Amino acid sequence: MTEPILTAKELRKRYGDNEAVRGISFSVLRGEIFSLLGPNGAGKTTTINMLSCLIEPTSGTAEIAGHAIPGDTLNVRRAIGVVPQEIALYDSLSARQNLEFWGRLYDMGGKELSRRVDEVLEQVGLSDRGKDKVKTFSGGMKRRINIAAGLLHKPQLLFMDEPTVGIDPQSRRRILDMVKELRDQGMTVLYTTHYMEEAEELSDRVGIIDQGKLIALGTQDELTKIVGEQETLRLHLNEEAAAAVAAIDGGAAATDGRVNLFAGSAGVLGAAAVDHQIVVSVTDANAALAGVVGRANTAGLAIRSIDIERPNLEAVFLHLTGRGLRD
Amino acid sequence: MKKLLAIMWKDVNVLFRDGAAVALIIAGPLVLTIGLGLVTGSFAASDAPAISRIPVLIVDQDGGRFATALTDLLTGEDLADLLAPEMWNDEAAALERTRDGDVAATVVIPAGFSAGFLPDMTTGALPDPVALRVYGDPGSPIRAGVVRSIAEEFTNRAQTGVTTVQIALTSLATSGAASPAELPAIGRAMGEQLFSGDGAAAATGSLIDLRVESVAAGDDESFDPLAYFAPAMALLFLMYAVTLGARTLLSERREGTLARMLAAPVTNGQVLGGKVAGIFLGGFIQMAVLILLSTTLFQLNWGNPLGVLLVIASAALAATGWGLLIAAVSTNSGQVAGLGMALTLIFGILGGSFVPGMQMGSLLERAGSITPNKWAMDGFMALAAGDGLPAIIVPVAALLAMAAILFIISAALFRRRQSELLVG
Numbered sequence A: 001m002t003e004p005i006l007t008a009k010e011l012r013k014r015y016g017d018n019e020a021v022r023g024i025s026f027s028v029l030r031g032e033i034f035s036l037l038g039p040n041g042a043g044k045t046t047t048i049n050m051l052s053c054l055i056e057p058t059s060g061t062a063e064i065a066g067h068a069i070p071g072d073t074l075n076v077r078r079a080i081g082v083v084p085q086e087i088a089l090y091d092s093l094s095a096r097q098n099l100e101f102w103g104r105l106y107d108m109g110g111k112e113l114s115r116r117v118d119e120v121l122e123q124v125g126l127s128d129r130g131k132d133k134v135k136t137f138s139g140g141m142k143r144r145i146n147i148a149a150g151l152l153h154k155p156q157l158l159f160m161d162e163p164t165v166g167i168d169p170q171s172r173r174r175i176l177d178m179v180k181e182l183r184d185q186g187m188t189v190l191y192t193t194h195y196m197e198e199a200e201e202l203s204d205r206v207g208i209i210d211q212g213k214l215i216a217l218g219t220q221d222e223l224t225k226i227v228g229e230q231e232t233l234r235l236h237l238n239e240e241a242a243a244a245v246a247a248i249d250g251g252a253a254a255t256d257g258r259v260n261l262f263a264g265s266a267g268v269l270g271a272a273a274v275d276h277q278i279v280v281s282v283t284d285a286n287a288a289l290a291g292v293v294g295r296a297n298t299a300g301l302a303i304r305s306i307d308i309e310r311p312n313l314e315a316v317f318l319h320l321t322g323r324g325l326r327d
Numbered sequence B: 001m002k003k004l005l006a007i008m009w010k011d012v013n014v015l016f017r018d019g020a021a022v023a024l025i026i027a028g029p030l031v032l033t034i035g036l037g038l039v040t041g042s043f044a045a046s047d048a049p050a051i052s053r054i055p056v057l058i059v060d061q062d063g064g065r066f067a068t069a070l071t072d073l074l075t076g077e078d079l080a081d082l083l084a085p086e087m088w089n090d091e092a093a094a095l096e097r098t099r100d101g102d103v104a105a106t107v108v109i110p111a112g113f114s115a116g117f118l119p120d121m122t123t124g125a126l127p128d129p130v131a132l133r134v135y136g137d138p139g140s141p142i143r144a145g146v147v148r149s150i151a152e153e154f155t156n157r158a159q160t161g162v163t164t165v166q167i168a169l170t171s172l173a174t175s176g177a178a179s180p181a182e183l184p185a186i187g188r189a190m191g192e193q194l195f196s197g198d199g200a201a202a203a204t205g206s207l208i209d210l211r212v213e214s215v216a217a218g219d220d221e222s223f224d225p226l227a228y229f230a231p232a233m234a235l236l237f238l239m240y241a242v243t244l245g246a247r248t249l250l251s252e253r254r255e256g257t258l259a260r261m262l263a264a265p266v267t268n269g270q271v272l273g274g275k276v277a278g279i280f281l282g283g284f285i286q287m288a289v290l291i292l293l294s295t296t297l298f299q300l301n302w303g304n305p306l307g308v309l310l311v312i313a314s315a316a317l318a319a320t321g322w323g324l325l326i327a328a329v330s331t332n333s334g335q336v337a338g339l340g341m342a343l344t345l346i347f348g349i350l351g352g353s354f355v356p357g358m359q360m361g362s363l364l365e366r367a368g369s370i371t372p373n374k375w376a377m378d379g380f381m382a383l384a385a386g387d388g389l390p391a392i393i394v395p396v397a398a399l400l401a402m403a404a405i406l407f408i409i410s411a412a413l414f415r416r417r418q419s420e421l422l423v424g
């Protein structure tokens, strides 16, 4: 459990003027679920693509299961399984035909392949739909087949790139449970997401990634210690929070979502607008609540409800970047 | 090698599991062959008095627009020499007369036939098609076959002709195919004649007109149109089939399946090789199936089987080369489709697929030499005439040389774009 199966050193990827990944280093330990948590465009997929040898790093190296990147790409690919962010399946083929095809690319065949296909179909709960064409599947079912295709050859290390994006809550629940099962069966998982709750539920360790950089890394306890005993007030509004705040501040709200309305109110450390919410970091929620609500009322913000949250990864992200994690 | 084959089979599978594609590349050429062949009186040799004024009963239980169009067609001027139609109301009685051999066939237009062509106004989806029922007198299979082919062609035209070909022609017109200025114009004119009509009545009629004209121009006594059009149409649609395959070179990139293949322990060479082999095999199977089907349907004699195999294989290779070239110069699969359709039609014209012995001037005739269609036709015609393998050395060599040159050019183009091609 302490030995790393993946080590990335100073990985960089530049696209023209845009540096998508700016020197990322981390390791994934055997048997753990490691999450890369970060907002859209943070560089998660680019990092995964470099680690699965789909694109060459502009600079930097990595080692997976003892094989070097760049260099030993064929062996690296043998050791890993990849679940891409976009569903990559052949719509006109059945689920089983898809899986058999992907299995063949991993040197499988015959009875063994057929048995593994049965197993993974069972694992993703679609045994009875194997014969149906993928185009007849719902989005959530396609996502599950997309995952199944990455499991066929029992990889030592599985990359899952935002596997729950855009699906219904039940399918999502299923997938999260499955990831935990996989870990319990001994697989190592590198999981990317921009959902704080997923990272919190799944991860043994989390790397927080923003604008191509890893800005924090550790277990959840270690990360939440960064923000100290800080708590979060989450104000739910009926309208887009950034717009509402902009209206109050006379259009002066910062474009990065920072909210200055509560600055100076007792116990308030910072605040940011995310979608229909304003996320306020405070030292003590109970003590700060009255002041925050007072300011909001005076300013004319219509608050629908308020959540009080213990220290969490979102607070860490807010603390480190001054911005919220976007859904 | 195993992985290359896996990729190849996957592609063949994807192609032949696409119902619309199969309808187009298998049923399309057969129907066109029958359509082009029947009006030339090719059946007349065997069945001379019977081929005119075929007695046929029409039972219209639908009464909708497309039913009327079909009855108009069957009872109209265009087919007056061919058919002696009669409208009946009682299906059972009509069938009995057919079984007794009093008429050659009965065409039943079931209720809901017209509605089957009309998309749902809100969703645009087509309802399940309601098929025509054509009952033939077992005693006169050829005459019944003629009626059946007209009915089938009508349906086929109304369904795929309108949508697919109109779209294709639009792309031909707009894709700006980089070819001599007059070629797209010819392609359009030809296509419009062949595929004109807003869905129903015009479909078969225009086809017949075209045939009458073109055969009048290039007729000769011993000419069997079916023996000509069966390979010609197969080759026309071979070009189309390979461009369907070539399209996947780019669509797989967009869909992320290419990236997924490359994330597996396979080499770039295996992936590209598998794709190319898949395009080739798709075309080869299509040709082979068409030749087998037309052998049984039209009793054609293709000649030396080994020779036929060689011509099919080398034609499919050369066509694959063209498909690759198109994919190599396109940036997305829509472009491949547009260029592919343009090339299919242009090659069909230059290679003489539509009009046998067409006089087009020596420049255009020489231009025909860049088409797989022309060389493969030379090969097929020689074999059908009873010539042995030596007769196809030149066409086969020309096709293989064409394939080699196209493969080399495409490989060079692909190499230059490699980084961009693999992952977006």
Ligand SMILES: Nc1ncnc2c1ncn2[C@@H]1O[C@H](COP(=O)(O)OP(=O)(O)OP(=O)(O)O)[C@@H](O)[C@H]1O
Pocket (backbone or CB within 6 Å): A015, A018, A019, A020, A038, A039, A040, A041, A042, A043, A044, A045, A046, A047, A085, A162, A194, B424
């Ligand atoms: N092929 C490419 N060419 C140019 N820029 C790219 C390319 N791929 C990614 N980028 C850029 O790199 C940055 C990181 O993108 P990446 O897809 O890695 O983010 P991500 O964290 O996966 O985001 P998401 O949550 O939206 O999937 C973005 O600014 C993106 O625009």
Ligand SMILES: [Mg+2]
Pocket (backbone or CB within 6 Å): A044, A045, A046, A085, A161, A162
């Ligand atoms: Mg991504």
